[in-house]
Amino acid sequence: MSTTIATTLDLKGLSCPLPIVKTAVALRTLRPGEVVEVLATDPGSVADFAAWCRSTGNELLAHAADGGTYRFVIRRK
Amino acid sequence: MSQTTTDALPTALAEAQTRRRTDKLVIFTWGGDLDKVWPTLILATTAAAMGMEVLVFFTFWGLFPLVRNDVRLTGDNWMQKAMSLLHRGGTEHLRLSQMNFAGAGPAMMRKLAADHHVASPQELLELASDMGVRLVPCQMTMDLLGLKREDMIDGLGEPAGAATALAEAQDAITLFI
Numbered sequence: 368m369s370t371t372i373a374t375t376l377d378l379k380g381l382s383c384p385l386p387i388v389k390t391a392v393a394l395r396t397l398r399p400g401e402v403v404e405v406l407a408t409d410p411g412s413v414a415d416f417a418a419w420c421r422s423t424g425n426e427l428l429a430h431a432a433d434g435g436t437y438r439f440v441i442r443r444k
Numbered sequence: 445m446s447q448t449t450t451d452a453l454p455t456a457l458a459e460a461q462t463r464r465r466t467d468k469l470v471i472f473t474w475g476g477d478l479d480k481v482w483p484t485l486i487l488a489t490t491a492a493a494m495g496m497e498v499l500v501f502f503t504f505w506g507l508f509p510l511v512r513n514d515v516r517l518t519g520d521n522w523m524q525k526a527m528s529l530l531h532r533g534g535t536e537h538l539r540l541s542q543m544n545f546a547g548a549g550p551a552m553m554r555k556l557a558a559d560h561h562v563a564s565p566q567e568l569l570e571l572a573s574d575m576g577v578r579l580v581p582c583q584m585t586m587d588l589l590g591l592k593r594e595d596m597i598d599g600l601g602e603p604a605g606a607a608t609a610l611a612e613a614q615d616a617i618t619l620f621i
Contacts, residue, residue, distance in 0.1 A: 380561045381561050381563075382560050382561050382562045382563075383486070383490075383562075384486050384489055384490040384493070384563075385561075385563050387490055387493050387494075388489045388490060388492075388493045388571060388575070390493070391492070391493030391494070391495075391575075392493070392571075392574075392575065419493070419494060422494050422495075423494055423495050
């Protein structure tokens with residue numbers, strides 16, 4: 368199944384807790400099932416997005432590291 | 445003794461696993477230092493981002509970050525006014541509990557935070573309010589310090605007392621910072 372990305376959040380340069388907080392705020396504007404792509408450079412965000420998705424029930428579809436940039440693809444619960 | 449501990453472990457684990465998950469956080473903010481207020485606001489906004497219901501009860505020096513940055517002198521009598529002269533409050537005027545060095549410490553912390561794109565207490569406070577975090581000032585300490593609603597920032601909940609905060613805390617994770 369191909370994943371259509373509804374919106375991309377460029378959160379590069381931001382530190383904890385802003386990547387999570389801004390993603391959560393943005394997700395409220397999406398409908399359930401819609402997908403957001405997040406770009407971040409905070410190394411802590413790797414663990415944080417996994418924990419946040421586990422806790423909130425939003426689905427972490429993919430995550431990858433490219434140089435110093437981390438990419439997360441998340442489907443809203 | 446170690447045998448008893450080992451035996452009790454599986455039971456404790458099972459209890460922990462069946463314990464109801466708590467989706468509510470209540471923070472009692474009693475400290476007004478930058479190094480207490482900052483983590484308080486980071487935890488409050490993150491908990492809200494995790495879908496938790498969050499209430500922060502600001503009491504004693506914890507009221508400092510809620511004072512408007514442009515308010516200088518507060519209070520009705522000379523003692524309250526003297527207190528506000530010693531510490532004016534406001535997110536931009538918070539001090540460090542250690543390594544304050546007459547304001548040099550906080551200035552360095554703010555510079556480092558800006559360089560590392562860490563959100564300022566002011567930004568976090570506004571985010572918390574926007575995200576539905578209830579920010580409740582303690583009525584008693586407001587009276588004690590002579591702080592009025594017009595001395596304090598917008599977006600606060602109704603001032604309340606210890607019973608309100610404790611009632612909210614009964615089914616919540618609680619932190620005392």
